[in-house]
Amino acid sequence: MSEVLLKIEELNVNYGAIHAVKGININVNEGKIVTLIGANGAGKSSTLGAIIGLVRSKSGKIIYNGKELIHMRADAIVRSGIALAPEGRRIFPNLTVEENLRMGAYFRKDESGINKDLEWVLGLFPRLRERLKQMGGTLSGGEQQMLAISRALMSSPKILMLDEPSLGLAPLLVKEVFDVIKKIKQEGKTVLLVEQNAAVALAIADYGYVLETGKIVLEGNGKKLLESDDVRHAYLGVSV
Amino acid sequence: MSTSNLIQDLINGTLLGGLYALIAVGYTMVYGILRLINFAHGDILMMGVYFSFYFIAALTMPWWLGFIVGIVGAGVLGFMVERIAYRPLRSAPRISSLITAIGMSFFLESLAVVVFGGIPKSFNLYPTFFSKILIIGHTRIQVLTFFILAVTFLLMFVLIWLLYKTKIGIAMRAISVDIPTTSLMGANVDNIIGLTFIIGSMLAATSGIMWAMRYPQVQPYMGFVPGLKAFIAAVIGGIGSVPGALVGGFLLGMVEILIVGFFPNLAGYRDAFAYVILIVLLMFRPSGIFKVYSEQKV
Ligand SMILES: Nc1ncnc2c1ncn2[C@@H]1O[C@H](COP(=O)(O)OP(=O)(O)OP(=O)(O)O)[C@@H](O)[C@H]1O
Numbered sequence: 001m002s003e004v005l006l007k008i009e010e011l012n013v014n015y016g017a018i019h020a021v022k023g024i025n026i027n028v029n030e031g032k033i034v035t036l037i038g039a040n041g042a043g044k045s046s047t048l049g050a051i052i053g054l055v056r057s058k059s060g061k062i063i064y065n066g067k068e069l070i071h072m073r074a075d076a077i078v079r080s081g082i083a084l085a086p087e088g089r090r091i092f093p094n095l096t097v098e099e100n101l102r103m104g105a106y107f108r109k110d111e112s113g114i115n116k117d118l119e120w121v122l123g124l125f126p127r128l129r130e131r132l133k134q135m136g137g138t139l140s141g142g143e144q145q146m147l148a149i150s151r152a153l154m155s156s157p158k159i160l161m162l163d164e165p166s167l168g169l170a171p172l173l174v175k176e177v178f179d180v181i182k183k184i185k186q187e188g189k190t191v192l193l194v195e196q197n198a199a200v201a202l203a204i205a206d207y208g209y210v211l212e213t214g215k216i217v218l219e220g221n222g223k224k225l226l227e228s229d230d231v232r233h234a235y236l237g238v239s240v
Numbered sequence: 241m242s243t244s245n246l247i248q249d250l251i252n253g254t255l256l257g258g259l260y261a262l263i264a265v266g267y268t269m270v271y272g273i274l275r276l277i278n279f280a281h282g283d284i285l286m287m288g289v290y291f292s293f294y295f296i297a298a299l300t301m302p303w304w305l306g307f308i309v310g311i312v313g314a315g316v317l318g319f320m321v322e323r324i325a326y327r328p329l330r331s332a333p334r335i336s337s338l339i340t341a342i343g344m345s346f347f348l349e350s351l352a353v354v355v356f357g358g359i360p361k362s363f364n365l366y367p368t369f370f371s372k373i374l375i376i377g378h379t380r381i382q383v384l385t386f387f388i389l390a391v392t393f394l395l396m397f398v399l400i401w402l403l404y405k406t407k408i409g410i411a412m413r414a415i416s417v418d419i420p421t422t423s424l425m426g427a428n429v430d431n432i433i434g435l436t437f438i439i440g441s442m443l444a445a446t447s448g449i450m451w452a453m454r455y456p457q458v459q460p461y462m463g464f465v466p467g468l469k470a471f472i473a474a475v476i477g478g479i480g481s482v483p484g485a486l487v488g489g490f491l492l493g494m495v496e497i498l499i500v501g502f503f504p505n506l507a508g509y510r511d512a513f514a515y516v517i518l519i520v521l522l523m524f525r526p527s528g529i530f531k532v533y534s535e536q537k538v
């Protein structure tokens with residue numbers, strides 16, 4: 001068994017009267033791909049937001065590497081080794097692809113390490129290399145997703161969090177992106193993958209959680225969830 | 241109008257436009273990030289001029305050192321205004337920070353009246369060679385004019401280099417479209433915003449000092465008109481865009497001088513031109529000359 005790198009205990013997130021995350025528990029083991037699947041509005045992005053410090057947690061614990069993250073600033077959390085490729089990609093449209101990537105490494109001082117990681121991500125997504133001098137805003141949706149993932153990797157994170165990377169991508173591109181996510185894991189990174197597309201997420205995940213209106217209703221290894229009737233019915237559109 | 245007069249006007253237009261442009265940068269950068277019109281910007285300029293005045297006149301610093309210290313002082317003041325007045329309101333409704341900005345403007349002006357006195361003070365603190373007149377062909381140009389133009393273009397060059405070639409500049413452009421995502425880059429957004437206020441305030445104070453050298457006096461309300469014109473220049477250029485603020489500044493200064501040059505009897509309406517240009521431009525191009533990426537909402 002590998003170590004638990006990120007541990008979420010009884011996490012609650014509220015937006016005014018809306019109780020978006022209701023006391024969830026999640027373990028992310030080092031070197032694994034863990035996925036959090038759920039429908040629209042289930043609370044997936046709120047969970048990632050709470051981990052990264054952009055959304056305030058009401059109560060609970062988020063322990064990373066033995067350290068409590070709640071009440072830490074987002075930028076400090078990122079510097080401590082967690083990166084997020086956010087929902088909607090959030091590319092800087094007014095920066096070139098290369099500037100977007102260098103922003104990902106903003107706080108790093110090891111110039112040679114930065115250049116090495118730049119080569120690495122451009123190897124993962126060769127398409128970005130052709131577009132280095134192009135403005136981020138001119139990229140296609142798929143390219144923007146590749147850039148968002150690469151930009152997150154440029155901080156050299158221990159944990160890479162991805163919020164619906166398959167959203168709006170053609171099936172062929174989804175396959176390309178998910179193949180790369182597997183490669184990222186092989187490089188020793190830990191991945192927390194949020195998806196509505198349960199089939200593709202569970203296919204590459206070591207462990208998965210199913211989130212429904214703020215609660216974890218099911219968890220288990222990827223295969224087990226893929227075969228569970230609930231998941232097949234609710235998320236894969238299979239009638240059982 | 242004779243050729244030499246035209247050349248003179250073109251030089252004066254460039255000079256005035258450059259002074260507007262330096263002030264406009266601060267408005268546009270702050271607006272780009274915070275969607276806030278910093279009404280106190282012109283008053284920070286005024287404070288910077290007073291700082292230099294007292295450093296030179298009362299503390300007998302050399303003129304150039306007094307200018308530099310005054311400019312740095314304005315930078316510190318701009319930083320403090322953001323830290324004390326605007327930062328606590330960053331997530332409050334925009335109208336709150338807008339009203340706070342107006343209040344800050346009144347506060348600084350009143351403070352200047354109380355501390356420095358309301359009577360204008362002569363700003364003849366620089367060496368006499370600045371007043372020398374060079375005659376080139378039939379055109380008469382003061383050394384001061386060359387000095388102001390040189391400083392203006394040098395600062396613009398440094399600003400563009402900073403914004404487009406340095407890491408912090410890339411971050412300043414990034415934060416102007418998306419604050420939360422900038423923090424996802426591990427960047428401390430408070431520091432970047434603070435630095436933006438420092439840079440904007442220092443540029444405005446530099447412009448203010450050069451303004452005071454040319455119309456040699458300093459008074460508590462001296463920031464108002466240049467500030468207003470520079471704000472209009474920023475809107476004309478496309479508020480949020482730094483190149484837009486520079487172009488808008490030069491355009492406004494040039495048009496102002498040329499209209500007076502060609503129609504001397506309209507000179508009394510000079511300040512109204514700015515509004516006319518603004519209104520006409522906004523009718524045809526509501527977002528100003530330069531396109532600005534608007535903030536992405538979740
Ligand atoms: N800033 C906010 N203010 C108020 N309510 C919010 C906010 N963000 C999310 N919510 C609400 O919280 C709940 C969970 O939203 P969240 O974005 O976490 O879901 P999600 O699982 O990521 O959904 P999606 O798949 O659509 O991205 C929803 O009911 C949503 O409407």
Ligand SMILES: [Mg+2]
Nearest residue numbers: 044045046087
């Ligand atoms: Mg979401």
